[in-house]
Amino acid sequence: MITGSNAPKVLIVGAGPTGLTLGINLLRGGVPCRVIDKLPGRLPWSRALGLHARSQEIFDAMGVLEAVRGQARAFEAIHVYGDKGRDKGPLLSLPMDELPSPFPRLLCCPQPRIEAVLEERFRSLGGELWWDTELLDFQQDGSGVQARVLQRDGQGRHGEERQLQADLLVGTDGAHSRVRELLGLPFVGNDYHERFLLADVDWAPDLENDAFHGFLLADGNLIAIPMPDDGWRLVVTEEPGEETEETEEAEPDMALFHERIREALGDQAPLPGEPRWLSRFTIQRRLVSHYRRNRILLAGDACHVQSPLGAQGMNTGIADAFNLAWKLVLFCRGHGGGALLDSYQRERRPVAEDMLRGVDALSRASFVRAKVLRGARDSLLRLAGNRPQLGRRLVRRASQLDVHYRHSPLVDAGPDADLGWRHQGPLPGDRVPDARLQSQRDGSPRRVQALLRQPVHHLLLQLGGEPDHRARVILHALLSRLPDEYLNELRVTVISRDGFELDRSDTGAGRAHLWRDHDGEFEQAFGTGSRLWLMRPDGHLGYRAPLTDADYLFAYLERLFHH
The missing domain is CATH 3.40.30.10 (Glutaredoxin)
Structure with a gap:
């Protein structure tokens, strides 16, 4: 068992953006910590791309924003088109340079690149990151947490069990969180019926390469996102009713992408060739019942999962970690007690509830197939597009600059609050x-x-x-x-x-x-x-x-x- 002065005060399970953000901010506050992850190394592919203004402010505070920006592409606008494709012009165009933030533009940066920057910063501060280390179980009492882990050789072989001691343990281990499972916490929600295909491709369309493009077509959607290295990410919805046992087992191909591109951009539009990466996925909407059980806490996708529309998941996890870190620092210094840790759920769970409602409404609106419902949705989008103030409000909400904790027990307006x-x-x-x-x-x-x-x-x-x-x-x-x-x-x-x-x-x-x-x-x-x-x-x-x-x-x- 690792104990004594070299033992970390906080053990973080999961080396994604949430876990590394938490680790960096603990070290900035002088609290030693260790991150473990059951994977042998960072995955090369990821669905998470967008980094909103609030996350950029957090990364600036952490000293990593410039490095992330060097790996990213900045978006000037978001364009949403109707079922006639590009010919009729966008239903809604949202400029991304008017937010009241020093970093107003949406950054497109693949999650593996973000993780690489965060890992370098974490290690430079003295943090320990153990890949290929799986959490088996844990016990906690009034003095701390004892975790049993299986540490492998980096190739997924030759495991050795070890006992790790820490004051606190935080599960940032994603939607299939082992920490949440061991705590026995309900992860309540539902699955969406829609399925998606995702492809990273080399492509040269006649589209702005500094903007996000969404096409709400009659037969399904097409999303086109320019990547930092000249490629594009394409996402399409598979039509309901196509799913059979044969199609579920069949390997996805580019045929549906080509069909949607022609519908969105015309028959003469260039088509992408073989993809760099091609994947099929489904989405869920779920929220954990509790963010804390005594000395064990959860953050990021271990707490909430949602549709990728709006690019809220990774950003919400980063904000979870930034909120939690300073409270853990004070707690480890002997300040605040359990009430300080309780405030984490009091502040962050309502944010996740609100985010899930908004993303769910956005997703369901984008999935509608009935012509009358599509018409009503498109009319609302045109209305928002014709009212700049409403458009700015939508962008500000998505950027998470409006997140607040006004009902938190930790905030106070003094005796003159109502003057x-x-x-x-x-x-x-x-x-x-x-x-x-x-x-x-x-x-x-x-x-x-x-x-x-x-x-x-x-x-x-x-x-x-x-x-x-x-x-x-x-x-x-x-x-x-x-x-x-x-x-x-x-x-x-x-x-x-x-x-x-x-x-x-x-x-x-x-x-x-x-x-x-x-x-x-x-x-x-x-x-x-x-x-x-x-x-x-x-x-x-x-x-x-x-x-x-x-x-x-x-x-x-x-x-x-x-x-």
Whole structure:
């Protein structure tokens, strides 16, 4: 049994994007961890491609976004066509460059490439990744988790049983999760009747190569996605009623792809040749009953599976891990207790429920065959296409920038939650908006979102004007106490409209960073006045209040960080 100082505090089962995101953020917080995966190595093929704005913000905080972008293709738009194909023009075109994020465009990056970047970052931080290691079973008690694993030689042979000890275990091992199975948790949902064919091909169509193309044809759908290396990914739905025992066993071919391409682009459209990869798959909609059983937790596809339409699955798993990581870091340092871990399900399961409803509605609308229903659907799409505000709302929802935890027990608005300034700025639980700022020390550019590169809580002290005597006393009290009492958990940033000088005792030894809201972007996003904004390590707002309610902030921090 591996115990002692070299034993990881957290054992992660599953080396996909969710597990590696969790591992990286645990290591960033100083918590040693190990990732195991039953596969002998990374699979070369994957259905997951899309990386939305919120996931890019998370990857930027983790220091991996630039490497991922180097392996990806950025999409400028999403085009959806009706049953007449391209000839009648798109029913709906959604531009991807208008999101309120520093990374608005959808990235197309195959999952194996994302995993390779994440694995390199994980190992560079000192993380251990054991391939070809299968979880057999586990036991847990008040002191930790004991896991029994079978570790093979990398070729799937010569297994050796080992006992691993950890404080916590997290199952990020996918839709067929062994961790979820051992916990005996219900995975409730349903299977869709539709089946899909997927092909990665070399192809040169007359289509924009920086956009996603979806064709809702009379006989079935065609999705065409340009890949980073000049190839295309094609997905078609097989028509209902085609499935027999013979067709289920038959190897898929390109005939149906060629038929749909002609229907979508015309008889003269070029056709792809032999595929690089060809696969048939079905989809499900399922959600686990509980995200936690004592010291064992679940994340990603182990919690929720859904249709690939909308590219929500991988992105939701990444956000699960980002939400969970900082809570595990605090728990391993002795803060928060079980209530902190309970907040993970309280925050993330409603997000998965909402995501599953939205993806289910999108999938069922795209599958309809009856002519009258197709007509109604297409009319709604045209309506959305003619109303830019509605289109922007759809893109923002898909990007997961609107995800919030307003009903979480971990967030608070202080005693003045219902006063008139409630409508100004983000509410507790919302994602903290980005804004460009300027360093007061050297004039260099800064961004609010960039604070997430330090995996701690960040207190933003907004000064709406020249502070009076009372405000100066409050500032001095905050800057005197907070850096000492919460040295490892909190950083303080003072943001003023026209620049503001603090006493040397308040700025010495890095006690606070001074930023200037030079172009007014911060006021535009957060409102006016002198405020306290506490941003959590996952970029969501934990607490907000007027500057004069600083005493309540100390009470909130005491509850959050109590031992």
